Amino acid sequence: MSDKLSPLAPAISPALPDIAGVTCRIARARYKDWDRCDLTFVKLAAGTSVAGVLTQSKCPSPEVEYCREALKQGKARALIVNAGNANAFTGARGMAAVQKILSLTSAHLGCAEDEIFVSSTGVIGVPLPQDKAEAGLKAVFEADPCGWEDAAATIMTTDTFPKMATTSAIVGGQTVHLSGIIKGSGMIAPDMATMLGYIFTDATVEAGFLREMLSAATAESFNCITVDSDTSTSDTVLAFATGQNPSPALTSFDDDGADAFQAALADLCMQMAHLVVRDGEGASKFIEIAVTGADSDDSAKRIALSIANSPLVKTAIAGEDANWGRVVMAVGKAGEPADRDRLAIGFGGVTVARDGLVVPDYDEAPVAAHLKGSEIDIAVDIGLGSGRATVWTCDLTHGYIDINADYRS
């Protein structure tokens, strides 16, 4: 946890309703030399279905490898999250620590091991100490239930604020609730900034369909944010549906309410993803990059991410400089179909360049005023087709260097 709150943190946190079938507890495992809760135990009602999306890293943590396997059966009874130690790149000893957690938790709950989901985030290369995990689990099993904010704070590492979101949908005339907690100060970082997101709903959703909806929502949210283009060994998003709401089960988009649920899930994922960007390491500006007119939606997304990941674009925004030349550069380097002479670029709704040229009588004043703010919009029209995508990032500041050049020392 950083002492300094991100300037982009929301002024107020939402009040999350209880989700029937979900109980959170926290405890101190002291995975690091600190005096804070760092172990989260979420108990889930029997019958909870689960779906997940996991890092594409070729060097994932044992937790990620385990979850990938466990997700295949689609049921969940518990989630355990360790903060302070990523347990990544720890070989057999890392997997043994996961196994210890599984056996203790399955014994406590009387459930199958593969109904327990485990994540760890923090320092890489140090096996998760089994003795601390064991003592922590004993404490957390006995702990009183806690609220969402405590759970959201306990999964934090370099985050500067706990991140929570909630929404609802009408399914079969019943209001179902969706709430999520997430941590991450970027997509980034094996050390402490892994993105871990957990979504809980009382709706009844068949696991395969939950996976389908989660994948679609992720493509437009978590996969459209970037802080520094780095990908953690441990990135994880899990969605749990407890089925405790009397609404009818959702098994496909043919079901009444499925579209509403999908829309709510997409909204929740977007809220959560934006919170991660708002806590991007060193961030001072929240940047939305909308690309239109590309050859395809995929092409638009690659162009948008090329802009969002460009250190030169990100430092220009930090410097409050409407440097559209750097945007041209980032479009050009994306390798996607683009024609310099059809390109249009705008900041804050003001078109700066069009048809390969700065606009006649370009007035920088309204653009400069927009750049002074903390919410920056960059619009790029490629002028070729109808492909579109929107991604979100933050600026690149001295704060990022401070945090990451001095992290271990």
Place this chain on the structure above:
Amino acid sequence: MSDKLSPLAPAISPALPDIAGVTCRIARARYKDWDRCDLTFVKLAAGTSVAGVLTQSKCPSPEVEYCREALKQGKARALIVNAGNANAFTGARGMAAVQKILSLTSAHLGCAEDEIFVSSTGVIGVPLPQDKAEAGLKAVFEADPCGWEDAAATIMTTDTFPKMATTSAIVGGQTVHLSGIIKGSGMIAPDMATMLGYIFTDATVEAGFLREMLSAATAESFNCITVDSDTSTSDTVLAFATGQNPSPALTSFDDDGADAFQAALADLCMQMAHLVVRDGEGASKFIEIAVTGADSDDSAKRIALSIANSPLVKTAIAGEDANWGRVVMAVGKAGEPADRDRLAIGFGGVTVARDGLVVPDYDEAPVAAHLKGSEIDIAVDIGLGSGRATVWTCDLTHGYIDINADYRS
């Protein structure tokens, strides 16, 4: 030009020999509000052959588009380089400025327009002023010949030192000379940090074969360096062979001396590429990343560039932190075949992690001492095959943010 010399600048610049058939002149076109030479005119003897590699950007400058066409005929009589204005994203007016330069220079030399090569580097989006180009050309045509160092200084923009390299080869019993000048403070930046490199040799080399050799040399040098992963709209490397040396003509690798010439060209390109990294914006450490044991050489290069472009790796080195966890992360995100449990990572010749684990009794002291230096070696063995690649980069420091967040303001 920056006031502050890069701490990685070479202590002494090499003395470049004259290359028969090459004459440099410089003048003040005053493309910016400055009092320095910013226009370079290199006259080349009749019969000079030329080859080039140009930016892959989909939004290239008119100069790049023009050079791509002109290179097809393979002969050159002149090179014109403008510093201070990139003339990129300037539409028809930008192309008209190039045309003006071509017509004035071809009239002066009495040669075909497509034997004249033109580059521009500097601010993007402002058409190169034709009146300044015309006055500058008139002055430069009348100027006295100058030395290599003056030419190397005149093509600079944000560079902190002029960059020159030289070597030689024996071809048919004759010593042929190869010299190069280059500018760039990164691969980077449409504004002022475009990489422009020019190679001159008195050897006689058929244009198609020169292109073949230049492409091979580029793959191992210019395409193996990165400062911030950004690609300029104007990146250009041109090689000119004047044929003024009595050595026999080189037309294929079957010719005596062709291998020696290729080796010399590769050496020259490597020297030049390293100079660019040494002037990387804000750089305080020169980093060599050697990847071995990958599935293929291409795979090794992609992994090496993933490490070299990772902001987290680059900030760790800036912080003198042997943070091998971030190297694991960067290997994992490259998307190339890798097996966490076979990975080995070393710094400065000391193996830190092996077989998916930190080495037993890891002694950080020699590694920490290596990280304090200004030349950092990172070695990664993937443990799968025999693919290998080496790339070079610099660290990511507050200096980079200073330069790029404040550039236009």
